[in-house]
Amino acid sequence: MSNEKALSLNQDSYVIGLKQTTKALLKHEVRKVIIAQDVNIHILSKVLTVAFETDVPISYSPSRQELGSHYGIEVNATVVALLK
Template structure:
């Protein structure tokens, strides 16, 4: 997935952060993920387990800092979940 694709989504089409991503995964609302390359693996074990079970694709982004900036927040972002259109 390209960075341009994320830019076209509005705030209702994605969530940012591990906690919100896990909530969306549990509700089967996630179509794909963007994960920062510099995230600690132990933080992602629950997410990785679910996306492997559900065959959800993911893309790696350059860093937490840049991912946060890209989605318009002033803090680091470990993960962004792209949501279903429903």
């Protein structure tokens, strides 16, 4: 994704990372969770548990690098939460 496209994304419409995703899930602010496929599943246990309990759909990105890049950050991203 080009920098222009990344900047055009509304930064208020998603959060990146385990802590921010977990917080948003617990507040029932998430409409969808995107998880990188190259992450150890035990790292995501809390996110997965809350997502399943609140019926939030989960989709997958091929890699942490691709997920981070897609959302306009220069580092790898484990999980992204799309907000309501």
